[in-house]
Amino acid sequence: MGTAEPLVVGVDGGGTSTRCLVATLSGEIVARGRAGGANPRSARDPGGNLTRALGEALFRLGPGFDPHDVAGGVFGLAGASAAGRERALALAAAAWRAAALPGLPVVVPDILVAFTGATPYPSGSVMIAGTGAVAARIADRLIVRRCDGYGWLLGDEGSGVWIGRQAARAALAALDGRGPPTVLADRVLPALAVGRPAPEEDGAAPPAGEARAQAIVAAVYDGEPARLGTLSPLVEACAREGDRVALTILDDAARLLVRTLDTVSAAGPALPVVLAGSLLTRPTLVAERVREALIGRPVVLARDGAAGAAALALRAAAVSAGHATAGAETEAAHRRLLAAGDAPGEA
Known part of the structure; x- marks a missing residue:
């Protein structure tokens, strides 16, 4: 696909998934891409996932796509605050260059793109709770x-x-006697083992007691930290039971x-409160x-x-086109x- 109108790229790289879209300057979305998480603190291959999401979106533009049609891009990345900014900049730049796009993208924390992806208002507050959790004014x-x-x-x-x-932790405490009984003691290990051979598939009975506790410890430490987030739906199900x-x-x-x-909530009852994640x-x-x-606040x-x-x-x-501020268009x-x-x- 070719286009006479310049394009922009938007990327949202969170702890669990990375989304990319390409849009015209008039706001028409023309392509999308998606890959795994891009938070350097919790994802196993953040740079590769940024490259894959961006590459997939650009591929969908078709053989007529010219990289010089891209006027710019913004990457909103988890972990791109001051402590992780240097690495976030490097990961975004590597993905951009791998796609042979001109210049470099702007990198901002994912919390900012969560806000601007929810409301056109310039000010307010935002809370993200997904794999990680952060709030901002x-x-x-x-x-x-x-x-x-x-x-x-x-x-x-x-x-x-x-x-x-x-x-x-609650499952381990229940198994070793430090904490109250909970069905989590039976269900955490199978949930962590999703995608791995189950003990019964090997002809062995599921581990119990101390063996189960050690199996939970091994499953947690063998996986990337973000994988713990996959237990959240299990906790939800157990709570509803x-x-x-x-x-x-x-x-x-x-x-x-x-x-x-x-x-961090902004003063002023009329300012939006964006909930994300x-x-x-x-x-x-x-x-x-x-x-x-938050009842009574503009959520x-x-x-x-x-x-x-x-x-x-x-x-x-x-x-960049010379307008001091964004106009009506x-x-x-x-x-x-x-x-x-x-x-x-x-999805």
């Missing part, structure tokens, strides 16, 4: 204050990985997320509790961070991107 589409997002080892309180870690330990984990997760958001945009118990705590569910990244790229292109293009972007939970 946004002013004029810039992050002016943030809280948490410190990664699976030091923070991300209330996130999917945090929930998974609590589930594994009435398991008190699982329910307490989710209650604590919601409480921690609200505390994180309240730490699978824990908050899907029908989870955590989402129910968080939204209950907006995030849609497509890649569309938000493309919107920032559109605005940058307008400035750019505002309309931003809104068009939001309308065409993926809804929460879509």
Whole structure:
């Protein structure tokens, strides 16, 4: 596919998946790509996933695509704050060069593209809770204050990985007698073993007691940290069945997320509060509790961070063209991107 209109690229690289889209300056989405997670702190191959998502989107443009049609791009990456910015810049640049695109993309934290992918408003606050967890106050589409997002080892309180870690700890505590009984003790190991041969397939009985505890430990430490987030749906299911330990984990997760958001929330009741990430945009118990705590505030569910990244790229292109600020056409293009972007939970 060829196009006479310049193109922009938007990338949203989170802990679990990377989404890329290519759009025209008028806000029409013309191609998409997707790959695994791109957070250097939790994903096994962040650079490769960025390259694959971008490459897939550009491939879908067809043989008539000219790399010089791309006027710019924005990568919104988990782990791209100050502590991880140098590596995030290098990963984005490598993916960009692998696609033979001109210049270099702009790299911003994924929390900013989550906000701009949900609302055309320039200011407000945003909370992401998926694999990780972070909140920020946004002013004029810039992050002016943030809280948490410190990664699976030091923070991300209330996130999917945090929930998974609590589930594994609760299972171990139940097995060795330190904690109360919970069905998690029986279900954590099979959930972690998804994609691996089950013991019964080898003709052996599932491990019990100390053997099961050690098998859980091995399964956790043998996988990448982001894999703990796959336990979050299990905790949800156990909580809905009435398991008190699982329910307490989710209650604590919601409480921690609200505390994180309240730490940065912008003053002014009219400013939007964007909720992003699978824990908050899907029908989870955590989402129910968080939204209950935010009743009376203008909550907006995030849609497509890649569309938000493309919107920032559109605005940058307008400035590069000599406009001091985005005009009505750019505002309309931003809104068009939001309308065409993926809804929460879509592939």
